[in-house]
Amino acid sequence: MSSSSMDIDVLVVGGGMAGCMAAMAAKTDENRVLIVEPSNVLGGQGTAGGVAGFCADSMRVNDIFADLINRLDAHGLIEPYNPLHDRRPYDLEWCAFFLQEMVVERGIEVLLHSRVLDAQANAGWVTSVTVATAGEVLEFNPRVVIDASGLCIVPMKVGFPVAHDGANAQLPMSLYFTLWDSHNPVKPVLPPGCPTWSNDDEIPMTTLHHFPSGKVEVKMKVVGFDAADGMSLSQAEIFARRQMMGLIYYLQTHGYRGRKLDTYVLASVSRRIGEIPVKKPKRRNPYDATNRSGSIIRQYHSNPIHGRGPGGQLRPPRHSDGTGAGDLLSMAAILAV
Ligand SMILES: Cc1cc2nc3c(=O)[nH]c(=O)nc-3n(C[C@H](O)[C@H](O)[C@H](O)COP(=O)(O)OP(=O)(O)OC[C@H]3O[C@@H](n4cnc5c(N)ncnc54)[C@H](O)[C@@H]3O)c2cc1C
Numbered sequence: 137m138s139s140s141s142m143d144i145d146v147l148v149v150g151g152g153m154a155g156c157m158a159a160m161a162a163k164t165d166e167n168r169v170l171i172v173e174p175s176n177v178l179g180g181q182g183t184a185g186g187v188a189g190f191c192a193d194s195m196r197v198n199d200i201f202a203d204l205i206n207r208l209d210a211h212g213l214i215e216p217y218n219p220l221h222d223r224r225p226y227d228l229e230w231c232a233f234f235l236q237e238m239v240v241e242r243g244i245e246v247l248l249h250s251r252v253l254d255a256q257a258n259a260g261w262v263t264s265v266t267v268a269t270a271g272e273v274l275e276f277n278p279r280v281v282i283d284a285s286g287l288c289i290v291p292m293k294v295g296f297p298v299a300h301d302g303a304n305a306q307l308p309m310s311l312y313f314t315l316w317d318s319h320n321p322v323k324p325v326l327p328p329g330c331p332t333w334s335n336d337d338e339i340p341m342t343t344l345h346h347f348p349s350g351k352v353e354v355k356m357k358v359v360g361f362d363a364a365d366g367m368s369l370s371q372a373e374i375f376a377r378r379q380m381m382g383l384i385y386y387l388q389t390h391g392y393r394g395r396k397l398d399t400y401v402l403a404s405v406s407r408r409i410g411e412i413p414v415k416k417p418k419r420r421n422p423y424d425a426t427n428r429s430g431s432i433i434r435q436y437h438s439n440p441i442h443g444r445g446p447g448g449q450l451r452p453p454r455h456s457d458g459t460g461a462g463d464l465l466s467m468a469a470i471l472a473v
Contacts, residue, residue, distance in 0.1 A: 144170045144245075147265055147278035149252050152180020155284035156235055159244050160200045162282070169244045170276075172267050174251040178239060180286070183232035186312030186404075188353055189223040189345070190214075200238070207234040225345055225353070252285070257294035265290065287364070303362035308341075310355050311376040315384070315400040317350035322401055324389050330382035336392055339383065344392060352400060356383055380405065 148159045151173030163169045171178070181187045194205055195217055208214035214226035239246060247269055254266040265276045283290040292298055326332060333339045340357040347353070356379065361372035387397040 142170065142274060142276060144168050144276055144278045146170070146280045146282065147172065147276050149265070149281065149283045149290060150180065150285035151175075151178040151239075151246065151248070152284060152286065153182040153235075154286075155180070155282070156239055157198075157200055158282045158284055159239060160242055161198075162280070163242045163244050170247060170278075171239065171244060172247045172250050172252060174249065176248050177232045178235045178246070179228075179232045183228050183235065186228065186314070186353070188228045188231075188312075189225040191223050193219060194224045195219075203238060204231070204234055207238075225347070252289050252293075255281075255290045255293040257296070260296075262290060262294055300364055302365075303360055303368060306363055308357045308359040309361060309363055309372055309376075310357050311380055311405070313354050313356075313380055313405040314403045315352040315354065315387070315397060316403040317352075318399055318401050320399055322388055322399060324385050324398075325381075326385040327378075327381055330378045330385070332382050333386055339386065339392075340379070342383065342392065344387075344395075351403070352397065354383070354387075356380065377405075 145167035146159070146162045146169040148155045148162070148169065148171045151171045155171055155173070156178055159169050159171050173180075175184050177184050190205075194201075205214065208226050208230060211230070213230045215221075215224050217224065236246075247267065250267050250269040252265055253268050253273070255262055256264045256266075262281050263277065265278070265281060267274045267276060281290055288298060340359055342357070343355045345353045345355075356376075358372050358376045358379065361375070362368035363372070384402055386392070388400065389396075389398070391397065
């Protein structure tokens with residue numbers, strides 16, 4: 137593969153839910169659409185990130201999303217639809233598989249283990265995007281770039297105006313992990329340096345979802361860090377692992393909301409990544425996720441969608457607008473919380 141053999145029309149940066157949906161919406165019989173994704177799987181937060189539940193009304197998104205839901209639903213891999221529930225849990229691995237199949241079936245090309253390194257613009261128009269793949273660095277000159285990285289990597293690299301509100305102006309980050317019922321008593325361990333709490337109300341906002349299989353999915357807030365700052369994000373990772381070990385100890389010894397998990401063991405830990413920040417949280421309580429309700433949603437930086445200019449170059453159509461189509465799923469999720 138060389139850059140000259142990759143004559144792409146639409147380059148989608150990031151293979152999360154938003155990137156996959158955008159790629160499928162953009163694909164026609166005539167064009168070539170390529171998704172660039174750093175990890176080894178599609179779905180981003182919605183699969184690799186461990187976010188195993190769709191917020192918002194999962195019946196009212198669009199036809200492509202309905203296809204994904206139907207594939208999961210056909211095999212009992214997603215909870216039944218209930219418009220009164222704020223979240224619809226699903227199986228992560230099957231979701232990743234069906235999403236992959238949907239993308240590949242449509243003839244969309246995928247570069248996994250690859251990431252956008254750089255981008256160039258000329259007079260406000262994106263002209264090229266540099267991608268590191270396994271073995272080589274490629275340069276693309278697509279007609280359209282859709283940045284669904286959640287990081288606005290392309291606008292940042294080309295120097296478009298961006299906003300970065302910093303820690304505590306964003307939603308708190310979260311760590312997902314899963315526990316499994318071993319059906320045997322476990323010996324709780326509280327490693328030095330890990331926190332502990334004396335009652336449920338003291339711990340950072342935590343939600344548990346009990347699956348019939350014996351799996352428990354735990355979502356735990358990691359508060360006070362800046363997801364758009366590399367050092368702060370790294371500190372958050374270290375802090376989160378300690379907090380997780382403390383929380384597991386708490387669940388095994390004390391229990392949460394009346395249920396002790398003294399036969400449960402740690403099964404897997406997701407990547408912990410921040411959520412899309414809101415511009416004006418309604419409440420200050422950093423543990424309170426309901427501060428998202430009705431708030432204005434904003435990217436870390438600026439609009440990730442680039443239109444096409446008169447000369448065929450690319451540009452963001454609305455510099456001042458903080459959301460883009462690549463975040464439609466995120467928007468739907470957060471607006472409905
Ligand atoms: C902890 C947490 C809990 C959440 N809980 C829920 C929930 O319960 N229900 C719900 O509906 N929503 C929830 N959300 C929100 C939901 O998960 C996200 O809104 C949604 O998954 C975002 O999808 P996305 O495709 O926009 O971004 P992502 O899933 O973040 O995808 C972005 C992709 O871009 C890739 N990328 C990054 N940098 C580059 C680069 N340089 N080049 C190329 N690709 C790059 C990443 O690898 C990733 O795959 C939660 C989010 C988090 C973080």
